[in-house]
Amino acid sequence: MQTEINLRVDGTDRQVTVDTRTTLLxxxxxxxxxxxxxxxxxxxxxxxxxxxxxxxxxLSCLVxxxxxxxxxxxxxxGLAPDGELHPVQQAFLDNDAFQCxxxxxxxxxxxxxxxxxxxRGWPSHHGDTELTRAEVAExxxxxxxxxxxxxxxxxxxxxxxxA
Numbered sequence: 001m002q003t004e005i006n007l008r009v010d011g012t013d014r015q016v017t018v019d020t021r022t023t024l025l026x027x028x029x030x031x032x033x034x035x036x037x038x039x040x041x042x043x044x045x046x047x048x049x050x051x052x053x054x055x056x057x058x059l060s061c062l063v064x065x066x067x068x069x070x071x072x073x074x075x076x077x078g079l080a081p082d083g084e085l086h087p088v089q090q091a092f093l094d095n096d097a098f099q100c101x102x103x104x105x106x107x108x109x110x111x112x113x114x115x116x117x118x119x120r121g122w123p124s125h126h127g128d129t130e131l132t133r134a135e136v137a138e139x140x141x142x143x144x145x146x147x148x149x150x151x152x153x154x155x156x157x158x159x160x161x162x163a
Contacts, residue, residue: 097155
């Protein structure tokens with residue numbers, strides 16, 4: 001069964017017809033040609049498809065597109081709409097927090113979401129005013145990097161937290 005939905009993707013309103021079983025990831029990549037979120041495991045285990053949905057990080061391979069209708073979807077492409085890098089993107093560059101780059105868009109979106117959660121005090125960060133390496137690792141644990149750039153990713157997230 002096909003249905004028409006409206007999505008606001010990276011600041012642009014988009015109308016798309018999808019099968020009601022289509023994931024948000026497939027709608028973005030196959031229907032809207034937004035290849036920023038990557039299809040990794042397609043089971044919600046790797047985080048390569050992470051996007052922000054109404055400001056909260058989600059695994060787009062596990063979200064049905066129809067449930068995202070009328071909502072704001074931000075991919076790594078949409079974090080810098082005016083061409084100036086988002087502080088997380090800049091921190092990833094500054095700290096060489098990627099190797100092959102496949103997981104990077106999902107890592108970046110997850111970091112943006114994790115930092116927002118930290119700033120809001122959710123879940124409780126035990127009164128810490130700075131993110132420790134251990135806490136960054138825990139908050140980013142759903143995003144896998146096959147190249148093993150974790151050390152630099154954690155450093156980048158800590159830099160972005162201070163920015």
